[in-house]
Amino acid sequence: MGKQVISLIGVPTDIGAGHRGASMGPEALRVAKLAEKLTRRGLEVVDHGNLHGPMNPWLPPEHGYRHLSEVVAWNTAVYTAIYDELNEGRLPIMLGGDHCLAIGSITAVARYCREQGKKLRVLWLDAHADFNTADVTPSGNIHGMPVACLCGQGPKELTELGGSSPAVSPEVFRQIGIRSVDEGEKRLVREAKIAIHDMRHIDEAGIKRVMEEALAGIDEHTHLHVSFDVDFLDPSIAPGVGTTVRGGPNYREAQLCMEMIADAGRVGSLDIVELNPAFDKRNQTARLAVDLVESLFGKSTLIR
Numbered sequence: 001m002g003k004q005v006i007s008l009i010g011v012p013t014d015i016g017a018g019h020r021g022a023s024m025g026p027e028a029l030r031v032a033k034l035a036e037k038l039t040r041r042g043l044e045v046v047d048h049g050n051l052h053g054p055m056n057p058w059l060p061p062e063h064g065y066r067h068l069s070e071v072v073a074w075n076t077a078v079y080t081a082i083y084d085e086l087n088e089g090r091l092p093i094m095l096g097g098d099h100c101l102a103i104g105s106i107t108a109v110a111r112y113c114r115e116q117g118k119k120l121r122v123l124w125l126d127a128h129a130d131f132n133t134a135d136v137t138p139s140g141n142i143h144g145m146p147v148a149c150l151c152g153q154g155p156k157e158l159t160e161l162g163g164s165s166p167a168v169s170p171e172v173f174r175q176i177g178i179r180s181v182d183e184g185e186k187r188l189v190r191e192a193k194i195a196i197h198d199m200r201h202i203d204e205a206g207i208k209r210v211m212e213e214a215l216a217g218i219d220e221h222t223h224l225h226v227s228f229d230v231d232f233l234d235p236s237i238a239p240g241v242g243t244t245v246r247g248g249p250n251y252r253e254a255q256l257c258m259e260m261i262a263d264a265g266r267v268g269s270l271d272i273v274e275l276n277p278a279f280d281k282r283n284q285t286a287r288l289a290v291d292l293v294e295s296l297f298g299k300s301t302l303i304r
Helices: 022-031 034-040 068-087 099-116 146-150 183-192 199-205 207-215 251-264 284-296
Strands: 005-011 044-050 091-096 119-125 173-178 195-198 222-229 267-273
Touching: 005 022, 005 034, 005 068, 022 034, 022 091, 022 267, 022 284, 034 044, 034 284, 068 091, 068 099, 068 267, 091 099, 099 119, 099 146, 099 222, 099 267, 119 207, 173 199, 173 207, 195 199, 195 207, 199 207, 207 251, 222 251, 222 284, 251 267, 251 284, 267 284
Parallel strands: 005 044, 005 091, 091 267, 119 173, 119 222, 173 195, 222 267
Antiparallel strands: none
16 A cells, blocks of 8 residues: 555636635645645645636526536536546545535545445535525525535436435535524525534534544544535634635634544545635635645644
């Protein structure tokens, strides 16, 4: 067994978002030296450049969805690329792009897990539950819908991306850092029984206990996928996102979160999404994201 090879796959689109600019996320992560810093961790890193897809036409929603055909095109490209990397034994990191792209990446990971006989656990680090549907969405923006789509609630073109619907069942998810859920979405999340560790729970129990709960039951047969929406972080430290929500995890909480995931030792794939350099200050949010991803791959703040 050689050393772990990390594949970086840029997906420069804001097709599912409500603001322009997440399309610049992959380049901002490269400017913040993601590849170099992971290489310093002793990992072999291959940057595959960027996937290609349709331009963002910036149109109003149709039948409750904005840009559905373009979202399908981008997610199909993501699905193929991520699945191919997993099959080659590499660990893919998707450099987003907005969070609608997790439909493609997690559908690919779920297929890979089924074929390999592995259990899937998805840590969804986000301010938002992303469980909207066409019926309840206030905006039609598909970046608010990926978890619902992955659980089989959404347009057929997205729920059946991998040929079978649904891609996953709700119990694979552990959502952490949630603090903004739309009214209609609350009912859907309760009905789906998604495990949500919201900010109130983090405030009451502390991030250590929350992460222990979220990582409970993981073993050597588990593939851990981390879907890291940069708006998970408090906007005071991470202004470079389109949908800021006050009251998120601070730097220390986010570091502990990533270190505990690293300690579990089961990370098999990662999304970094919703980084929007247009809202950032001197690329600080990208640099923070890279810092946290280093911790996710074993850079400890202490010498243990």
